[in-house]
């Protein structure tokens with residue numbers, strides 16, 4: 001695997017290999033077994049948006065693997081002053097062994113890969129969040145034993161998370177349902193692909209989507225970059241929430257997931273979040289293990 005630009009680029013087999021390696025790396029870390037597989041390698045971390053989990057898990061992941069991580073805020077890079085991505089890509093390729101980038105346009109990530117000569121890992125764009133969904137699939141498999149045939153229901157904005165969850169879920173043979181307000185659906189091409197390649201539904205009814213779900217997933221109503229729309233979105237998305245009503249129609253043992261950060265009282269109630277905190281924080285922890293697997297697959 002050269003890059004991780006989006007999950008659509010990976011086969012089911014490649015996803016399974018990443019999940020298996022992630023499980024192994026997690027087991028080894030818990031048992032104090034060190035693997036300095038990426039000794040002497042440096043990963044650049046370009047952030048054009050904020051981050052807690054992605055930044056810390058990539059930095060710690062590189063240290064765990066014996067390499068170095070270099071935090072590069074776009075506020076300080078020339079890219080933030082308009083240096084073209086094709087030049088930045090060629091320059092950074094001569095210093096670094098890989099780049100993780102969090103930015104707005106998916107095209108910027110694809111361009112880094114096109115013009116650079118080192119592995120590029122997508123740490124979130126407006127279009128998708130592949131690293132998060134690899135950790136999510138790992139967590140669901142850990143808690144449910146299998147992915148195939150399980151029903152994954154996403155409630156809320158049809159955003160970057162939704163796009164990646166649909167692709168990852170369908171590739172792994174899950175049934176995927178989405179509930180979102182009209183006009184806030186996930187990417188149209190992804191929905192078309194999902195309908196043609198698996199069991200996929202999109203509705204504006206939360207209870208319809210959540211019925212018999214094995215996993216209920218949500219994310220913020222206003223993503224990074226949509227701060228100006230936040231108040232308007234609170235009205236549009238009211239009711240698109242994981243709460244006791246949604247839990248009541250899902251399977252009795254349904255898991256609850258959130259990529260975090262969460263807004264209690266908006267997309268999820270405090271009560272549901274706290275009742276499922278073990279699952280949600282396992283999910284956050286698994287960012288580290290899943291990304292270490294991605295780093296090994298791309299940079300070794």
Ligand code: CP
Nearest residue numbers: 051052053054259260
């Ligand atoms: N879930 C996630 O990507 O979190 P951060 O924005 O904190 O990196």
Ligand code: NVA
Nearest residue numbers: 159219223224259260
């Ligand atoms: N949809 C959210 C995900 C954060 C991890 C955002 O883009 O802000």
